[in-house]
Amino acid sequence: CLATLIIMLVGDTYTLINYVSFINYLCYGVTIIGLIVLRWKKPKIFRPIKVNLLIPITYLAFWAFLLIFSLYSEPIVCGVGLIIILTGVPVFFLGVYWRNKPKCVNRLIESMTCWGQKLCFVVYPQGGVAEEE
Numbered sequence: 001c002l003a004t005l006i007i008m009l010v011g012d013t014y015t016l017i018n019y020v021s022f023i024n025y026l027c028y029g030v031t032i033i034g035l036i037v038l039r040w041k042k043p044k045i046f047r048p049i050k051v052n053l054l055i056p057i058t059y060l061a062f063w064a065f066l067l068i069f070s071l072y073s074e075p076i077v078c079g080v081g082l083i084i085i086l087t088g089v090p091v092f093f094l095g096v097y098w099r100n101k102p103k104c105v106n107r108l109i110e111s112m113t114c115w116g117q118k119l120c121f122v123v124y125p126q127g128g129v130a131e132e133e
Helices: 002-010 013-041 054-073 075-086 088-097 103-120
Strands: none
Touching (some): 013 054
């Protein structure tokens, strides 16, 4: 969110749309790759919807063409989009990967989570404070 606010203050909306669209299509392609990998490594797990593998492979072919064309035609926009994605890596390591955090870090993360949930009007986590209390 902070990166988006900075981009909105510094750049124009067209550039922001380019950053976000590159990030979205990159994530879509990675998701389809994950689908194919799961179909290959775990073919027996339950899937509510199962499609022929030709469809995701065809999608990936077009996706790769568009991604390569985007990287070739607008490398700076794609680079900034990748930097925006990579800003989530430290958050992942601090919030998810680091298991034995000190209690002060856990309290900080929990308070930021509750603050964000209240700001966005979302449900409290299961271990959170109930409204009746």
